[in-house]
Amino acid sequence: MVRLKTRYILFQLRYPDFEDTKTAKNVQPKTLISILRASMSKNFGDIGLSETLNAFTIKYFSNSTSVGILRVHCDAVEKVLGAMFFVSSVDGKNVIWDSIGVSGSISKCERRAIQINRRILRDGKNNENVDDVLDIFI
Template sequence: MVRIKHRYLLFNILYPTPTTSASPSSSTAPPDNEKAYIHFSRPSPSHLNTSLLLSLIRSSITFNFGTYFAALTAPALRLVYFSARTSTGILRVPRAHAKVVWASLTMMDTIPIPSTKGGPSGSPIGEEVKCVLQVVRVSGTIRKSEEEVLRRARREVARARRDVEEEDQRVLDGLVGGGSQHVSDSTRFMRGEEEGIEDDDEAEEDVD
């Protein structure tokens, strides 16, 4: 009996546009001191669940590659993990057609918003949320994908802590007249170098 081979695509959903709000000033661009990765990496809309996301992925495969590839990928296509809080998911795909599904994810750029009838808070029919689906790792086992999710989560926590420490250092430098500015600059440079080293293996493809 031949075992069916799979690949696991770890992906992030990024939101390049700011969230909408009733206040006109809130829809403007984020302030300069706001980190880009915080602005793009935010929780997904509350209505986006596993079934809806999987349906959108299947629709993207059908639209871009036709019903033939949609039928080939359908039996093995499964969203094994999705977190709306972190906008992260793991998609199981057939190994032979992993690149087809990968391309379909890349071509997805919107998430529809369900319309609600009546009241000023109702969403107009056809309104959509702009998004980018970024595949960050292809693994041969789900365990490798889970390990990558944990590694990235730890890295984001460490990055946020460094940002807070650097902000505190800038405030302290301002209070003491900038006497330790050269220390802060060298620290930021070294941390930037370390972060670059950590990011070198993000595109690594595991073919276990």
């Protein structure tokens, strides 16, 4: 019996429009999967799409930090990264799909995601405090 080898892609959705970052917090993992499948079909055809059907799920996605972990088949990692590059909008909002890293084990991806989430939340708290201070002077 042959073992199915998978890879885990750590990604982050970045919103270039500052107004969209506060309103784009309701992204569903099912929506992201359907957008990626559409991009795979458009850019790599039916054969490229069929390579990702076996192991193609989002294992983790946080709406507060827009960081997620995607599980893909080992042979389709490059095509999925290419499909991510061509995605330009999610739910009508401009988005940049940034791949942070690829790992063979989910535990390493989770550790990296925790570090990134902490950094984002820490920086976000500092930015909110700065905005509160600036609102006093305006």
